[in-house]
Amino acid sequence: MTSHASRVLVLNSGSSSVKYQLLDMTDGTRLALGLVERIGEETSRLSHTPLASGGAKREHEGPIADHEAALKAVATELAADGLGLDSPELAAIGHRVVHGGLKFTVPTVIDDAVLAEIERLVPVAPLHNPANITGIRTAQALRPDLPQVAVFDTAFHTTMPECAARYAIDVATADAHRIRRYGFHGTSHAYVSRQTAALLGKDPAETNVIVLHLGNGASASAVAGGRCMDTSMGLTPLEGLVMGTRSGDIDPAVTFHLKRVAGMSADEIDVLLNKKSGLLGLCGDNDMREIRRRIEEGDERAQLAFDIYIHRLKKYIGAYTAVLGHVDAVVFTAGVGENAAPVREAAVAGLEELGLAVDAGLNAVRSDAPRLISPEYARVAVAVVPTDEELEIAQQTYALVNA
Template identity: 70%
Template sequence: MTATRVLVLNSGSSSVKYQIVDMADGSRPAAGQVERIGEEGGAADHVTALKQVGDDLAAQGFGLDSPELAAVGHRVVHGGTRFTEPTLVTDEVLTAIEALVPLAPLHNPANLTGIRAVRELRPDLPQVAVFDTAFHATLPEAAYRYAIDRDTADAHHIRRYGFHGTSHAFVSRATARLLGKDPSEVNVIVLHLGNGASASAVRGGVCVDTSMGLTPLEGLVMGTRSGDIDPAVLLHLQRSAGMTPDEVDALLNRKSGLLGLCGDNDMREIGRRMAEGDEAAQLAFDIYVHRLRKYVGAYTAVLGRVDAVTFTAGVGENSAAVREAALRGMGLLGIEVDAVRNAVRGSAARLISAKGSRVAVAVVPTDEELQIAQEAYSLVTL
């Protein structure tokens, strides 16, 4: 029996999401998640959670001991400068990922725990780490280096890494297919708009700029994150408000963005409140869209020629209002949205640009699990 299935695991700090992808036909025979790890009523730890995943898969007819499994593909958030492509997990790789924990203290430890748990349950099964930062490893130095003292930056690994890489890779390539072209022929601005949000400029299939930086905090306004902010604000809050670094961190990551502006981080609820004339919700929406417009303009300048602007993830795929407002009045840049096309909801990749628009505007559902499965399977079947 040929092993054609890949188990994709996204092991977070308090949850494990899983999906089996069959590379023979692209089907997804099993999927699910275990939540509230370490909390009352939930799994005690990640090893227990992974055993529950194994039980859930077995109940669906796909045990971890299945000979049809070719590999396990793990989402790992931070690969630093070392990991710029999918990597077969070894003891040395685990040690290197652990060394990167200071750059992603909330994510890499959970990712490592998931890998180790699978190793304990199926030590013979190839495991592949697919890094969120890898797609952005092609950024030129002018884009990734911050304008601070070089020695300090290098000593502490301070640079732009970027995140959501598997999504940006999948969506930029899917956009090229939608246009009937090879990725090497297409320049795309990808707007990944979920609770976390990021933008990327992709030239000929290669990422040349992205909005997230050393951490996922930089860039666009997000559900609970501030995005771009004057760094002196952090110093001011510590010196004048007496806030500790941890308090500032909590403010910027968990109490800012849409939530901080209007008390809601769900764009659907914000839209409902706007329709009722809620001024705080309207302002939050306007700030969110204003930041998007700035990045579309900036990345148009970076790329020089833009073939498509593509929206993806929860807000990008479902909010016609955000898409319309983000690109309104950009006719001089060759970007025009068709109101009727934009209003149509659907689960398939589609164009929403107006007839005659020089730049295609697309909605492409992201599929990070498929991207991870493809990269893992390609590596183990070389």
């Protein structure tokens, strides 16, 4: 790595997509970003925005066979803007890796042993880790000389005490099959909890925050002094809050019941709980904007879905208040958390005894900036802090390769 190399390419490889951003770490500015979708299909699509030059978004449609072809197409787009992967200014490539188990608690430079361990975790992250591995291998082939860094979604949650991380099942069985609460969205929870402390003018080490990451996937975390003490997702991202298509918390015996009474297979139950449940299962829509529109028209199914979503959210706010003992702020982030004022208002309504309140005027403001939405008299701050997982991955990657 040359001394002036200050750029980091962040890759988030999904099963049929690659999201990417190129950042200059001297000031954190984005030079380019884009998305390759529907990899392996006839109508693959690449959208690329060259932010450094202020150019217009470029879109291409046509077959992109695999992740290798996708990354080569990304490299071509970046090169067209003078930001090619062969640039001496590229310091490292940072990869989002969903599951790091207990072994990976910090960002890690990827070698063969690290890759083998990520592969060993495939059984507990079958949807995500294989795609992450493919992205890593492809990037390694394109730039074998460059440090490749894995930043793990689970890492932030590895500070949870055993009483929060362990399930109450037979210990030998749990240990043999690595069954415990790992938690996800950790990169977002780490970034947002730190930004919330800054918003309050406090040291993160002295700040207790409940983070509500509400997107199509949703999770809550209890963060004490910058360390995760509890989180809502578990062995997989299925546990916890009501999500767009995931059920969240459910009696485990529902799965046995569906097998015995409905004759459903394990795979069918998996699909039901992960892809056909949550808001979608309750009312047929998983877009909160559409659900709110339907509620305004008097749609009772949409109203019930919203009420169930909020009820679960309130339970976690209450539970994590108890876990932390003292709360400085409750913070909303991600697509729904940042944009859906009615969700924020409803989640806090009735929790005045916990010190929570929302100012209607402040809550109605739309902004990309971190902001408080609670009245001055509120004992606990309520905040909206936009998440930035790519910046967090880039910062962690850059810090590691420059350590």
